[in-house]
Amino acid sequence: MSESEQYSRNTLMDFIEHRPLDIEICDVTLRDGEQTPGVLFTQEQKLAVASELDSMGIEVIEAGFPVVSENEKEIVKALANQGFNAKICCLSRAIKGDVDAALECDVDIVSIFIAMSDMHLKYKYHRGLDEMLGCAKEAIEYATDHGLKVRFAAEDSSRTPIDRLKEAFKEVETECKVQYLSLADTVGILNPTTTNYLVSEIYKSVNTSICIHCHDDLGMATANTLAAAEAGAKQLHTTVNGIGERAGNASLEEVIVALRVQYGIDRYDTTKLTELSKMVSKYSGITPSANKAIVGQNAFSHESGIHVAAILEEPRTYELFLPEMVGGKRNLIVGKHTGKKALKGIINSIGFCLERDELCALIEMVKVCTEEKHKSISREHLEKLIAQVRQEKGIAGKGEERVSI
Numbered sequence: 001m002s003e004s005e006q007y008s009r010n011t012l013m014d015f016i017e018h019r020p021l022d023i024e025i026c027d028v029t030l031r032d033g034e035q036t037p038g039v040l041f042t043q044e045q046k047l048a049v050a051s052e053l054d055s056m057g058i059e060v061i062e063a064g065f066p067v068v069s070e071n072e073k074e075i076v077k078a079l080a081n082q083g084f085n086a087k088i089c090c091l092s093r094a095i096k097g098d099v100d101a102a103l104e105c106d107v108d109i110v111s112i113f114i115a116m117s118d119m120h121l122k123y124k125y126h127r128g129l130d131e132m133l134g135c136a137k138e139a140i141e142y143a144t145d146h147g148l149k150v151r152f153a154a155e156d157s158s159r160t161p162i163d164r165l166k167e168a169f170k171e172v173e174t175e176c177k178v179q180y181l182s183l184a185d186t187v188g189i190l191n192p193t194t195t196n197y198l199v200s201e202i203y204k205s206v207n208t209s210i211c212i213h214c215h216d217d218l219g220m221a222t223a224n225t226l227a228a229a230e231a232g233a234k235q236l237h238t239t240v241n242g243i244g245e246r247a248g249n250a251s252l253e254e255v256i257v258a259l260r261v262q263y264g265i266d267r268y269d270t271t272k273l274t275e276l277s278k279m280v281s282k283y284s285g286i287t288p289s290a291n292k293a294i295v296g297q298n299a300f301s302h303e304s305g306i307h308v309a310a311i312l313e314e315p316r317t318y319e320l321f322l323p324e325m326v327g328g329k330r331n332l333i334v335g336k337h338t339g340k341k342a343l344k345g346i347i348n349s350i351g352f353c354l355e356r357d358e359l360c361a362l363i364e365m366v367k368v369c370t371e372e373k374h375k376s377i378s379r380e381h382l383e384k385l386i387a388q389v390r391q392e393k394g395i396a397g398k399g400e401e402r403v404s405i
Ligand code: MN
Pocket: 032, 186, 213, 215, 244, 245
């Protein structure tokens, strides 16, 4: 199947002016995702997830926060020594001991963070901006002196006065050697318009690649991440299934499918997304909601007769992209909204062929059953109903007529 037949391109994008995206993904499932309450990944689990991310073409994997425990340090080190194509990154406060832990792990990149918002300075650090920035610069210098690449991350960027942010970034960029400057919407306050403004302003005032790290407290993490990319952000942070602190982060599956459908970026192997989602769901104990984009149970489920009938002719009538593109499966549901044409298509697809009057009888039975039980009909139940219809019409035993599809 050709690329253009797998999804509908958003052609309205042709009318929107933005610079071509120059992005990479840093997936933070194994760090921010693990900070989800109740989530803890073992070394084997982190290796399995990282290996999938690597094989999909994700450029950077944030493996953890080594100073948290000896075990965490061992895990980050194991990931860093796997020989993945992806660069391995870890988190570090602006403290020498944290950088030492990162060094012990042989990571490629260390993400050194401080918050510079009044809220965090006053209630978290109980220290002033200059003192915190001084600590950050010392830690950055220490890390670069020891051969690490550094991302300087401004936690709570979205609630930090923008001039303060610009000055601090400029200062760090001028005085130290940093690979990335990272903007974090720590409490998920941004929307796409303000994200665009924030990133555009920072983009104009620095010469270093910008990262964007969005949280989903208002359900806008993915939209904000894409807005940031349009405004010039290079590194986009994601988590599988959008797990993470509170409402979670921008979801990997949403971001990379949107990058493909909206921006034509097709270098990530999206066919692995469904399996990866299941893996992270199992390891984290968090199942995505049924209506979760791309990987939710209903993402490719259809019951409405009008929809199913159209889909049987051309799936793109009601699917933005085909399930195969993300390693998923279409699920045609038989229920009270099922029409005759749709039911015919569905029973044909599972190997049965009915006469017109049998089909009419079956559809009546389906409606009665679903309305009585208030739920849709399973495949087994449908097969029983088909058998019943045939018996009533006196053609029982014609099951051999099953057609293969
Ligand atoms: Mn975060």
